[in-house]
Amino acid sequence: MEEYEIAIIGGGPAGIMAAIAASQNSSSVVLLEKNSSLGRKFLLTGGGRCNITNQKPIKKLLNIYPQKNFLKHSFFTFTNEMLLSLFQDKGLNFIEEDEGRIFPMSEKSSDVLDILTDYLDDVVITYNFEVSSITDDFIINDKIKADKIILATGGITYPQTGCNIKNYSLTSQPLTDIKYGLVPLITKEDLSDIAGITLYDVVISYKKSKVKGNVLFSHVGLTGPGIINLSNEISQGLDYNLLENDPDFDIEIAIDLCPDFTREDLKEKFTNDFQLKGKTMLKNYLKLFLTNNFIDFFLAQSDLDGEIQLSKINKKSKNRLIENLKRFAFEITDFNRDLSKVTIGGVDLDNINPKTMESTLIPNLYFAGEVLDLHGPTGGYNLKIAFSTGYLAGLSASEK
Ligand SMILES: Cc1cc2nc3c(=O)[nH]c(=O)nc-3n(C[C@H](O)[C@H](O)[C@H](O)COP(=O)(O)OP(=O)(O)OC[C@H]3O[C@@H](n4cnc5c(N)ncnc54)[C@H](O)[C@@H]3O)c2cc1C
Numbered sequence: 001m002e003e004y005e006i007a008i009i010g011g012g013p014a015g016i017m018a019a020i021a022a023s024q025n026s027s028s029v030v031l032l033e034k035n036s037s038l039g040r041k042f043l044l045t046g047g048g049r050c051n052i053t054n055q056k057p058i059k060k061l062l063n064i065y066p067q068k069n070f071l072k073h074s075f076f077t078f079t080n081e082m083l084l085s086l087f088q089d090k091g092l093n094f095i096e097e098d099e100g101r102i103f104p105m106s107e108k109s110s111d112v113l114d115i116l117t118d119y120l121d122d123v124v125i126t127y128n129f130e131v132s133s134i135t136d137d138f139i140i141n142d143k144i145k146a147d148k149i150i151l152a153t154g155g156i157t158y159p160q161t162g163c164n165i166k167n168y169s170l171t172s173q174p175l176t177d178i179k180y181g182l183v184p185l186i187t188k189e190d191l192s193d194i195a196g197i198t199l200y201d202v203v204i205s206y207k208k209s210k211v212k213g214n215v216l217f218s219h220v221g222l223t224g225p226g227i228i229n230l231s232n233e234i235s236q237g238l239d240y241n242l243l244e245n246d247p248d249f250d251i252e253i254a255i256d257l258c259p260d261f262t263r264e265d266l267k268e269k270f271t272n273d274f275q276l277k278g279k280t281m282l283k284n285y286l287k288l289f290l291t292n293n294f295i296d297f298f299l300a301q302s303d304l305d306g307e308i309q310l311s312k313i314n315k316k317s318k319n320r321l322i323e324n325l326k327r328f329a330f331e332i333t334d335f336n337r338d339l340s341k342v343t344i345g346g347v348d349l350d351n352i353n354p355k356t357m358e359s360t361l362i363p364n365l366y367f368a369g370e371v372l373d374l375h376g377p378t379g380g381y382n383l384k385i386a387f388s389t390g391y392l393a394g395l396s397a398s399e400k
Contacts, residue, residue, distance in 0.1 A: 007148070018150045018391070039116070041158055051379065067374050155178075176346065278311030341378070
């Protein structure tokens with residue numbers, strides 16, 4: 001039996017960062033990874049460009065997360081400056097894009113992963129090692145014994161990268177409901193004619209939640225940053241737990257296609273314009289409000305004739321036009337599950353010490369990254385969780 005002070009399970013960003021931090025204080029660290037290489041999901045991040053973190057000031061950054069109180073200590077322990085300097089010290093610099101999103105200048109997640117791996121010189125890495133059992137006295141797969149274990153096995157998304165829902169039962173740690181997060185939506189409406197079209201800066205609403213952002217139509221439904229971020233609210237609002245059952249869908253979302261106008265503004269504008277531009281066809285007039293290649297779809301869904309002249313539109317049609325511009329609804333039939341980017345839910349934070357990432361129920365067992373009930377929106381917020389909680393877990397496990 002091989003013996004180590006610290007065994008880290010899972011070689012994604014959380015596990016790698018835990019290993020880097022732990023190996024600063026301990027010379028007996030093993031990183032166990034199921035795949036033949038580290039960071040398979042990490043390589044896909046940011047479309048291969050790796051949106052590594054978000055540069056908002058730390059307090060604003062924390063406010064983005066539903067679990068900000070839990071994350072506070074880890075974010076202050078391992079700051080963005082500390083994260084980025086690991087790479088800058090080895091010659092990789094970063095650029096900031098819109099809304100504080102940080103990317104490596106080389107635009108390659110593989111460059112980030114290569115540098116992370118460079119820091120693992122003092123860590124034993126065992127590949128093709130899928131952990132399937134951990135005994136009460138920390139014997140892993142009957143082969144490895146550790147004094148401390150850090151579990152960083154990730155969530156449920158993109159299972160081809162190594163995640164597996166079975167990992168949640170590796171320990172007896174209580175869990176919250178496991179759900180899809182940051183996930184495109186499948187619609188009942190056939191969108192194949194408008195696939196590829198983007199609506200910019202629209203307001204999307206689901207029940208009382210509203211998100212402003214872009215919506216991209218795909219062949220099967222809706223995606224784009226606005227939809228992806230709203231999907232977290234939708235998923236959390238549905239009563240399901242993937243460990244037990246699938247979600248049931250009976251939901252509608254609506255898009256405000258003209259968020260800069262109120263219904264009253266539109267009514268007044270239409271009353272004037274329909275007189276002044278009476279001979280203009282409706283489909284041409286709508287170019288003032290809608291992207292060109294979306295207009296035919298909008299008119300068909302609204303049961304309106306695009307060839308009609310503005311002066312001939314009756315009151316009922318005018319009201320329907322206003323209503324559909326302000327509240328263009330889609331029926332959602334499912335999540336596009338294979339494209340979910342994060343897991344909502346996981347190891348219950350109530351039983352984890354946020355100052356150390358150690359379980360309060362099982363001494364010497366630590367957790368880091370997406371396996372925990374932690375998630376954020378798109379924009380570098382999820383890798384931030386992985387790196388900060390990973391670092392804190394590695395540091396605490398090696399300091400004790
Ligand atoms: C397509 C895509 C793009 C994304 N882009 C971004 C982005 O740009 N910015 C951002 O902030 N977030 C992004 N995310 C989210 C981000 O990738 C995750 O939040 C992050 O990878 C979680 O890190 P982790 O280390 O906790 O888990 P993971 O990255 O999932 O790593 C877990 C590791 O554990 C290994 N493992 C699992 N089970 C076992 C086992 N039983 N035994 C041994 N090893 C095991 C896996 O093989 C894997 O290597 C993206 C996600 C996806 C799917």
